[in-house]
Amino acid sequence: MADKTEKKEKPPVVESFLAPGHRACAGCGVALAARLALNAAGQNTIVATATGCLEVFSTPYPESAWKVPWIHSLFENPSAVAAGIEVALKALGREGEANIIAQGGDGATADIGIGCLSGMFERGHNILYICYDNEAYMNTGVQRSGLTPFDSHTTTSPSGSVSWGNRTEKKPLPQIAAAHGIPYVAVATAGYPMDLQNKVKKALGIKGPKYLQVHSPCPLGWAYKPEDTIEIGRLAVLTGLYPIYEMENTEITKVRKLGKKRQPVEAYLKPQGRFRHLFSKPEGKEEIKRIQKIADGNIERFGLV
């Protein structure tokens, strides 16, 4: 099940359909992932985007960074708006005119928009939904979401003298998506750009609803150096904390093996300010052990070694 796609792959597309000059932070994992995804999809793509950083930094009227037809309606509805677009194209005899991508952050996808997302999956729309998972509500100032990892410090799950930060583990959204019986589910990271682009291309070659969740490091919210985005993205995978894999018709069909590159979770946690509290007190060691257990669980479950 080893992932060898990177070696086979052609160089990335040069033309960018998410133009430079937008207002994303330096090192923004979402801006990087969204550009890679859209470039892989190509010009014949209609995009529906949730409210969030991506929408805000790319469309300050009268400017827009999008070179493709693009719509933003609300926080929780890109999947339903995309569904409306998809059926409209069918009814207007324009089916096949464009790929349709719906996209949003982890809050928009896993929390407030999960109802619409589930509807989009269940009804079988030919849409690729991409969740840029930066593991908190970043646009509003780093609040906890259903995809915030265990022990992460956010402004609404702060660490403190009697708290280690977020008390819950990530909602298993790829599994929830797969449980709808949709033909393709994949997890990627901005840290492996070619793998991400391959997954987008593969998804768009499959008819029906597809779900792609992209680990998208956020230098501001995670408190690490902007130049480390790719590295952080890779460490998430190499520690086993964010396994990247593909599922087809509910079965896991491909995983990225860690092999000798496997790292202890500290390698991922330590460079990030959101986990700083784990290293500031001796008792933090116990918490890190708990996080290592989560990684070990993933490694076993997905067969990562």
Place this chain on the structure above:
Amino acid sequence: MKKIIEGSLALAEAVKLCRPHVVSAYPITPQTHIVENLAQMVADGELKCEFVNTESEFGAASVVLGASAAGARAFSASSSQGLLLMAEVLFNIAGMRLPVVLACANRSVSAPINIWNDQQDAAALRDAGLIQFFAEDNQEVHDMIIQAYKVCENPEICLPALVNLDGFILTHAFEPVEICDQKLVDEFLPPYRPANYLSVDKPMTFGALFEPTWYQETRYRIQQTMEEAKPLIEEVSKDFEKTFGRFSGGLLEKYRMENADTVFVSMGSVVGTIKDAVDELRKGGEKAGVLKVRVFRPFPTEAITEALEGVKNVIVMEKMISLGAGGILASEIKNAFYKNPQAPDVSNFIFGLGGRDIPLESILEAYAKVKKQENRDVFVDLRKEALEVTY
């Protein structure tokens, strides 16, 4: 062709005649028959459109938003809690200037839960940027849908509409309805051809971020458009009459207003009962009349003040209230006459909430109270027993 049909079917038949590309549906009483009828038409091959069963009214509204942005003619319907769940999207549809037409089977708003008719749901959306029509009977419902598309899709308007019909009283009532001829509807309402829509041939950004330097003007322009919609609604009503040989009313309908010194103002199906009350009063020599408000948004301020010129007493009877302020229609009528030296005396009766029956006698009683100059801002027919209950 005249048929004796349920209001929901009269509405669905009109939607079918408008040839929508996309219909989204989510059930709620008393709206459900509307989308059920449309679903059956699709199942029987009579209506060729994409029919989308959504996971919520929020999703239903979002689907028609996306469809309309992609260049499709779209329809959905809801009621009460469902309309409120759509609220966020409906503001958005209006702000994005998308001419979606929706129907609302008017029903009270919970709590306490109550599935019966009043007009509080539509009232809650009065500030959303929707053109709001209120029908008195099912013929009007049928005609309004077709006119609503014509108004909304006008390139100068580009706003959504909410066609209101009283839940159960109209949605479930069988009445003779003249169904429009498809050929004539096709002439009256040409295919929807928006100037801007989502297309790879001409990539555009919809729903951009507007900072304080830009936002306020978007509200101003909707307000301007609402003003421009008033003469257009009148014009479309006249065009409709020319095409179909039936005038179903513009912004207002006047009933026995000649020499009237006391005029009832109301909206929706209860106007029929009020007309009967006025007939009774006229028989007794009273100079009573009715002014029916067919279009609630844009609010026909000028047409109302003109219609009520010289009238001594205005009796506003309404099924909606702004809790903490009072009757909504009454307050807007008073506002219309602000600083007008000819302003009539305006009384406000709130009635028929949560499906409370409105007998003819209650209307006559309100009239008598106004004539005697007593208790003029009141809830009608409050039950003493219900007031004494401790919840």
